[in-house]
Amino acid sequence: MTTAIKIKDINKSYGNLQALSNVNLEIKKGEFFGLLGPNGAGKSTLIKIMAGLAHKDSGSITVLGNDVVKEPKLTKKALGIVPQEVVIDPYFNPKEALRLQSGYFGINNNEEKIDELLTALDLQDKAEAYSRNLSGGMKRRLLIAKALVHDPEIIVLDEPTAGVDVELRNSLWDYIRKLNREGKTIILTTHYLEEAETLCDRIAIMDKGEIITIDTKENLVNSIDKKIVELNLTQDIDELPTFFNKYPYEFNKERKEINIELTKDNLIKFINEVYQSELVIEDIDIASAKLEDVFLRLTNLGGDKDE
Numbered sequence: 001m002t003t004a005i006k007i008k009d010i011n012k013s014y015g016n017l018q019a020l021s022n023v024n025l026e027i028k029k030g031e032f033f034g035l036l037g038p039n040g041a042g043k044s045t046l047i048k049i050m051a052g053l054a055h056k057d058s059g060s061i062t063v064l065g066n067d068v069v070k071e072p073k074l075t076k077k078a079l080g081i082v083p084q085e086v087v088i089d090p091y092f093n094p095k096e097a098l099r100l101q102s103g104y105f106g107i108n109n110n111e112e113k114i115d116e117l118l119t120a121l122d123l124q125d126k127a128e129a130y131s132r133n134l135s136g137g138m139k140r141r142l143l144i145a146k147a148l149v150h151d152p153e154i155i156v157l158d159e160p161t162a163g164v165d166v167e168l169r170n171s172l173w174d175y176i177r178k179l180n181r182e183g184k185t186i187i188l189t190t191h192y193l194e195e196a197e198t199l200c201d202r203i204a205i206m207d208k209g210e211i212i213t214i215d216t217k218e219n220l221v222n223s224i225d226k227k228i229v230e231l232n233l234t235q236d237i238d239e240l241p242t243f244f245n246k247y248p249y250e251f252n253k254e255r256k257e258i259n260i261e262l263t264k265d266n267l268i269k270f271i272n273e274v275y276q277s278e279l280v281i282e283d284i285d286i287a288s289a290k291l292e293d294v295f296l297r298l299t300n301l302g303g304d305k306d307e
């Protein structure tokens with residue numbers, strides 16, 4: 001596979017704040033790549049440098065082999081960037097805004113693509129509406145459409161679903177997935193970890209301006225040795241057998257429900273212990289670690305998420 005984006009030793013500071021330190025990242029053509037990290041990690045700054053909207057202190061970024069500073073025209077054509085902040089010109093309706101945006105890329109007759117985008121992003125009814133009358137979610141979708149009018153090879157979405165409702169989020173992802181199947185490279189930042197877990201093949205986790213890990217989603221999730229078991233009992237009991245004391249558990253007597261956290265090795269031992277005990281099990285549910293567990297462990301966020 002060839003390289004879509006190569007980020008090499010990027011440093012960026014705002015005054016005393018080191019927003020990015022020695023960031024290295026290589027994204028292959030055709031990947032669906034996730035860039036995750038808590039607020040302030042530096043994700044948007046990195047994307048702005050890629051887009052030519054912010055200056056780096058040192059390092060380089062190439063897009064399909066072209067340097068973003070030396071060859072801005074070529075790299076802007078290859079990239080479709082959806083910024084995190086929604087900025088929409090209030091004087092144009094969505095269709096006009098998309099025509100204008102096509103014009104920036106020298107594309108004059110882009111009606112087919114514009115209609116495809118308006119339909120895919122469910123903006124067809126609003127095609128002629130004043131932009132100032134669009135809801136927040138609609139404006140965000142228009143921003144996505146704007147980034148795609150020139151049919152870029154690489155699509156970078158910076159928190160694209162913030163403020164978009166669940167239904168539209170799903171249709172948006174169907175469309176982005178289709179573009180990825182057609183060969184487009186997708187880079188997504190999101191703080192909805194489930195979204196990244198469902199969509200992305202490879203994930204980089206950033207914190208405080210540094211990349212702390214890059215791996216496939218499977219490897220990241222498998223790196224956490226954790227199984228969460230939920231047991232539902234048939235009988236009413238006051239106390240659990242003593243073997244439970246070896247594990248961290250919660251017992252809800254009224255609901256006859258036990259939640260217990262185990263390692264992969266302990267899981268089999270535990271199941272055997274339950275089997276040999278007097279407990280009568282009505283239902284059992286075993287869940288593996290999630291991307292969220294990896295994220296929390298690596299970013300030391302612990303319980304203090306902002307959601």
Ligand SMILES: Nc1ncnc2c1ncn2[C@@H]1O[C@H](COP(=O)(O)OP(=O)(O)O)[C@@H](O)[C@H]1O
Nearest residue numbers: 014017019037038039040041042043044045046
């Ligand atoms: N224009 C700016 N001026 C000063 N500080 C900034 C500016 N943009 C971002 N920062 C700071 O840089 C850090 C990284 O921000 P950002 O790239 O937006 O992170 P993320 O997108 O991961 O939330 C944060 O501490 C943020 O406050």
Ligand SMILES: [Mg+2]
Nearest residue numbers: 043044045084
């Ligand atoms: Mg951001």
